[in-house]
Amino acid sequence: MSIRPILIHPDPRLKKLCDPVESLSTEIGQLAEDMLETMYDAPGIGLAAPQVGVTRRLIVMDCVKEAEAPPRPMVLVNPVITWSSEARSVYEEGCLSIPEQYADVERPAEVRVRWTALDGTTQEEEFKGLWATCVQHEIDHLDGKLFIDYLTGLKRQMITRRMEKLKRERARA
Numbered sequence: 001m002s003i004r005p006i007l008i009h010p011d012p013r014l015k016k017l018c019d020p021v022e023s024l025s026t027e028i029g030q031l032a033e034d035m036l037e038t039m040y041d042a043p044g045i046g047l048a049a050p051q052v053g054v055t056r057r058l059i060v061m062d063c064v065k066e067a068e069a070p071p072r073p074m075v076l077v078n079p080v081i082t083w084s085s086e087a088r089s090v091y092e093e094g095c096l097s098i099p100e101q102y103a104d105v106e107r108p109a110e111v112r113v114r115w116t117a118l119d120g121t122t123q124e125e126e127f128k129g130l131w132a133t134c135v136q137h138e139i140d141h142l143d144g145k146l147f148i149d150y151l152t153g154l155k156r157q158m159i160t161r162r163m164e165k166l167k168r169e170r171a172r173a
């Protein structure tokens, strides 16, 4: 396992429509393991493959918040939202590709998602609360969409400028 560098917005690879994972090769298994390690290390609750520069439809997440609860690392290959609730909820979102920037985003409160697990089986599950927000945020990444795309143009530009500055500073360091 190894920690992979996380791309910082703006980056063209974060704006791409990702291709489906066609076969569950050992590279895909390795990618999923690395992504989980990278996510826990960050630390974060979700990570999408394009954030580590792989434009394939694969996400990982673990939204267990209680310190004493066992972790629930999830790997979702080719995830698809099959149902969204009419009820909506607002969460303050952040993103490992947009460090230390947070904003309220409104999304469906509950979603049902179908995906392929690493063992090749098809899974389907309903998510609510933080899990629902996280899975929608991560699936958005696979369509080249970031949470700041839900904000007004002005807020988005402000955050993008901050990220450009951060990247310049990191490049100099």
Ligand code: NI
Binding pocket: 094, 095, 096, 097, 137, 138, 141
């Ligand atoms: Ni994100």
